[in-house]
């Protein structure tokens with residue numbers, strides 16, 4: 001087996017970090033999110049099984065998890081291919097594909113998409129949230145789980161020889177379950193063997209990221225090579241956010257393009273707007289964390305695709321970057337967020 005040190009591992013093999021270019025660190029190209037179906041409010045039941053059409057788009061934007069078809073991104077390979085070409089034309093180079101076991105990772109499709117578009121795709125090893133863990137996963141010891149993860153990076157995932165280049169997104173709930181706790185420890189063990197990048201999906205509570213870092217640290221993880229996803233919906237209090245930033249992981253603002261009023265997964269959360277995300281990122285840069293911020297859209301439902309009136313994978317490059325410049329974030333700092341920080345993170349140690 002060739003040494004991974006100093007390289008990045010894509011679904012087409014090892015590449016030099018300098019080849020990555022603009023990188024979205026948290027996307028999905030094919031997945032099934034049926035695990036998070038949320039029934040519509042009373043009176044709107046019929047909308048759950050209606051096809052996606054123009055007159056439903058606003059409702060769908062507000063209720064993305066209440067329409068069954070919307071959760072099947074795995075049915076959209078042709079549209080995703082076209083949208084990756086659009087991302088490439090807008091200056092994109094790489095996508096980190098965060099689909100892990102539990103939400104229907106599809107290594108062969110990822111390889112095919114990379115071949116056909118020329119976009120570097122990095123696949124994720126490991127397990128999504130507890131609600132998707134089968135009995136078999138729950139029964140495994142930390143060491144057995146670590147073995148599975150290491151194998152996905154070194155030999156290939158899901159019975160293929162296509163290898164993962166990152167561990168995650170590793171799913172955590174709030175409160176953290178016993179099975180998720182084991183997976184976190186296994187992630188730390190696998191990371192210390194492999195020197196690889198890790199990415200975590202925290203529970204929807206501002207204490208969750210702190211708890212995760214503590215568990216991983218105790219299990220020997222390299223926090224400086226770990227991304228904490230979904231910061232935009234997790235820590236709102238500025239003082240608490242800066243306290244968390246001190247722990248040294250990457251802070252990922254990855255829900256760009258998601259703007260809705262009622263967040264079914266956690267109704268108490270006010271989902272920020274893209275403008276608010278940009279101000280948050282600027283605040284973190286002003287506080288000295290420009291080397292620790294990464295961004296993405298976390299596309300995981302059909303309505304986020306251009307095909308269904310959504311923003312697609314190029315939204316950050318096309319719409320967010322120009323607004324960041326207006327808000328005084330320099331091109332040099334934007335390049336750190338889009339190119340340099342992902343490159344540092346994705347390179348094996």
Ligand SMILES: [Zn+2]
Pocket residue numbers: 026027028098169298300
């Ligand atoms: Zn995700």
